[in-house]
Amino acid sequence: MHVEVDTNLCESNGVCEALAPDLFEIDDDDSLLIKVGQLTSQQVPDAEAAVLRCPKQALRLVRSGMGADELVEVVNTDGRVLRVVSRAEMRHGTLRHRSTYIVVIRSNGALVVHRRSDWKDVYPGLWDIAFGGVAAVGEDWGTAAERELAEEAGITGVTLQDMGGGSFDAPDGHVVARRFVARTDLAVTCPDGEVVEVGEVSLSHLDEWLSTHDVCPDSLSLMLPLLTEAAGLDPS
Numbered sequence: 490m491h492v493e494v495d496t497n498l499c500e501s502n503g504v505c506e507a508l509a510p511d512l513f514e515i516d517d518d519d520s521l522l523i524k525v526g527q528l529t530s531q532q533v534p535d536a537e538a539a540v541l542r543c544p545k546q547a548l549r550l551v552r553s554g555m556g557a558d559e560l561v562e563v564v565n566t567d568g569r570v571l572r573v574v575s576r577a578e579m580r581h582g583t584l585r586h587r588s589t590y591i592v593v594i595r596s597n598g599a600l601v602v603h604r605r606s607d608w609k610d611v612y613p614g615l616w617d618i619a620f621g622g623v624a625a626v627g628e629d630w631g632t633a634a635e636r637e638l639a640e641e642a643g644i645t646g647v648t649l650q651d652m653g654g655g656s657f658d659a660p661d662g663h664v665v666a667r668r669f670v671a672r673t674d675l676a677v678t679c680p681d682g683e684v685v686e687v688g689e690v691s692l693s694h695l696d697e698w699l700s701t702h703d704v705c706p707d708s709l710s711l712m713l714p715l716l717t718e719a720a721g722l723d724p725s
């Protein structure tokens with residue numbers, strides 16, 4: 490997610506700078522300078538406040554990776570960037586890209602599951618055992634995971650445990666992945682509408698739940714083998 494300004498509306502009054510000096514600055518030419526590209530999850534609340542308080546309604550938040558024109562990295566199997574293309578081109582060509590996966594585990598060991606919106610461009614309407622999504626151009630793994638968890642689940646301020654890399658290859662997609670676990674009892678609030686239904690499943694009932702739900706195959710492939718460790722259970 491990043492902030493954009495409509496320079497035709499902005500009157501450089503500095504309201505946003507006063508609210509969030511780390512994000513905005515009126516420069517020597519009396520023009521508004523947006524000081525960051527991709528927002529971290531910690532920066533999003535300040536950015537939202539500036540958007541709401543701008544008296545000229547000149548600011549807007551732009552969700553990363555949502556538009557067909559949004560740029561994404563095409564990578565090789567090692568994750569090395571080969572070129573940058575539009576999201577639409579990536580999807581159309583099923584080109585290999587970077588994506589994060591974050592499982593949310595409750596203090597009682599339950600796994601948070603969710604159903605994806607019907608407007609998602611991949612696996613619409615399916616249930617999922619992990620949050621996450623396509624990493625933005627130049628975005629580091631940790632920032633991408635925090636952003637996705639904030640945007641999809643509304644969960645912020647939680648330390649993510651890096652569970653390592655992985656890959657997923659299928660006829661409809663190729664992914665170089667980074668996997669994380671968030672151990673938290675914070676509510677899932679679904680702020681961006683990508684998630685339309687949420688539930689919790691104990692690992693002892695997960696097989697039964699999986700047998701009765703259509704679930705995204707990439708998350709299953711990448712995260713299912715890690716769930717016992719993610720939940721802090723003894724695999725023996």
Ligand code: SF4
Pocket residue numbers: 494498499500501502503504505506513521542543544545546547548
């Ligand atoms: S608050 Fe709005 S009008 Fe004022 S400087 Fe920021 S973007 Fe421009």
